[in-house]
Amino acid sequence: MQRFADLADRLHCAPHSRAQIALISDYLAATTDPHRGWAIGLLAGTLVLPVTSRTVASDILDGYEDARLAEWSKDYVGDVFETAALLWPEPSVSKGPPPLDDAVCAMLDVRTAADLGALVAGWMGHLDAPGRWLLLRIAAGLAPVTVSVSVVKVAIAEFARVGVDDIEEIWHGLNPPYLDLFAWLDGHGSRPEVQSESMFRPFMPAATLTGESAERRRFDNAEFAAEWQWDGVRVQISSTGGVTRVFSRRGDDLSTALPELCGGAWGDAVLDGELVSINGPPGEVNRRLGRKKSSARLCREVPVEVRVFDILFRDGRDLRRLALSDRRELLEDFMRDCGDVPATLSPLLDYDHSDDLQRLRGEARRAGVRGLLLKRRAGPYLHSASAGEWYAWPRAPLCTRLAALYVQRGDSTAVGSSLTFTLGAARAPGAGDGALVPVGKMDIASDESGFDKIEEWIGENTQERFGPVRSLAPGLAFLVEFDAVIASARRKSGIVLRAPRLRQILWGESPDNIARLDQLTTLIDG
Amino acid sequence: MASLLRPDTWLYPTGRGLYCAPGDFYIDPGRRVDRAVVTHGHGDHARPRNVSVLATAETIEIMKVRYGARAAQRFQTAVPGEAVSINGVTVTLVPAGHILGSAQAVLEWQGQRIVVSGDYKRRRDPTCELFEPVRCDVFITEATFGLPIFRHEPDAREIGRFLASCRMFPDRTHLVGAYGLGKCQRFIALLRDAGYDAPVWLHSGMLALCALYGDFGIDLGDIRPVSEARKNDLAGGVVIAPPGEASGRLARRVSDPVNVFASGWMRVRAHARRRGVELPLVLSDHADWPEIIETVRDTGAEEVWVTHGREEALLHQMTRMGVNGRALSSVGRDGRVS
Incomplete structure (x- = not known):
């Protein structure tokens, strides 16, 4: 547990995500199972304790030997958890903190807040100040430190020298302490078969063109298809066996915030598109995200739909190796055949040469779109940036x-x-x-x-x-x-x-x- | 010590600094005076341009390096532990453990003893003598870290964290913000004790004082001015600079540095985050809360005067300990014009 506390302490002060990634991947390399998997679960927020208590820290302050000293200390530090951690007496003789696995398993077994408090108090005397702070935060059900899930995934990928897409693809089907994941990454097991229906597939990125680079480049309709770049949020609709989930670009599950999408009759497919608000201004769509649930009223106030532009799977068949032009045909078929869904097909734009594109780009602002997307017709659906495949050409600023x-x-x-x-x-x-x-x-x-x-x-x-x-x-x-x-x-x-x-x-x-x-x-x- | 003499009648703060009336001298005066006793070389204790200064040999040399010809008109070297009489007041300088040459001023007059500790710490420091507690009637203590949350980590632990970070980020420069006198040299000495023998790159303002430490027999190993470093030299290296410099222009000379700050304040991680410190090291030359309390006990003082820092909490603690505590700023304020 001390090693995880050291990691959390360094992450807390890390100035940028690259430093965080280096710290986490270093930790993964130096730590054994199942400890590191629990650590990942705590960092990514996928490990949820059955009982949490915010009063453990304030109880420590209340029980401090002198109330005024405790009060002054809290006023100075600001944070109750940190103050309690700093005031707790330094261990004189310690057998060391429990291994992370023991600590997590014990906390998973706890049934009452009082039991949790007793458990935490028993460990406090064996941790240093950053360790005590970490423990109090975990017991309160707070994130040990604020790290984005994508940083955690990239760190796992860097530690194991695999692509982050390989992690993304199976992430939603795995659970802490991620024994099967690490067994595979260490070369002791096969890649975990994710049973979960409707899983996330990594998105294909587009390279952004600047004004000059776009003008230098000659685009030709035979080679590149053109579409509007819709002003919304890129999403993936993943639907299998009657279960539909919606994922953000980073692979976060947005399903509960978008009930009308999940209720649609999508059949069996994985689609790529842009979530847009139907009537309101573009920013409105964000009101529907970043929340656990959308009320019926909010769904009425901010109606949304998806402008679909690509298809990755249909009826269990992986289409990502196919050329865009072939996928487009399949997508058009799919949209014709599928049932009632809040989605429309993102149309292809007609153009002959680059001058037409200039003109279209000039119309983008009036059309309420962010610009143009240019996609190589012969290209497959790739999940890493690859030169010469997809370009975003934003409207003039x-x-x-x-x-x-x-x-x-x-x-x-x-x-x-x-x-x-x-x-x-x-x-x-x-x-x-x-x-x-x-x-x-x-x-x-x-x-x-x-x-x-x-x-x-x-x-x-x-x-x-x-x-x-x-x-x-x-x-x-x-x-x-x-x-x-x-x-x-x-x-x-x-x-x-x-x-x-x-x-x-x-x-x-x-x-x-x-x-x-x-x-x-x-x-x-x- | 049942003296009827009130200690605050012969030692009290004035506009120029802490004044010993029968001896007619000041301790660490804030403004120019005729006769000063200086506890150590930090700028808020040792000021230039006093007429005559009594201090340890190390402190005198530090003042000469920092202030040159304007350091003082006359210096008198005090040998630690040897009493000097100034107008009938006996003055003895005793090691304070703060930085090289730092001393407590032990003042005796008419059978009463007051110890002005200056800045001090209790733990061992390879760059200076260990603090020696002196029994006294009145002990004057700093309260820089006068809250029970302040407990400094063991030096070896913090240096270990630093070296672990150097190993973890072998391409990034570790840019250490540390005061140029005391902390800088102690940090290097601790690194050397831990077996780090690569060059340590220093901000130019720190070189003269490091050389002086060398003259007093404290070997800091291979230290070089950062201005002479080529960019490749700094990747993975250690650079020490004053706290202000470390975040300014120098920070841009090294690409993607790990900002390190060695200070007792770093115990509170919110401080570290506010200052943009990536690796906070809890390493201080001041006594932490337990050390202050231990020292008050060791001196056996019945009265404790508390100065710079968080007086309120420490005075409260003195009351809890049955010691008569006073804020130094309030001493002598009852009727006397100074």
């Missing part, structure tokens, strides 16, 4: 002048560090600097020319610090490209810019030239 309000050092990347700016628009024409209101965030990487000058300027023009965030004096503005303006009720400005990117740094820009909020609001999609 919008562009405006925005002021820098706040800055924060971003996650460092392989190429260097970055700065994340909060961008401000003017509330009313001619209003003072105080009238700027945030409308989005934009990263600037350290390889951008002018980065050093910006850093220097920030050093001299920081007004206040709020933890890692600095508020800036007026004087720095940007010419910003962005894809769209999205309505967002929870933000002060009521809008947020989608995909803002730096076009140019503006020094000494007059406040009068900063975009006005009312102008931006008129650009809201839908």
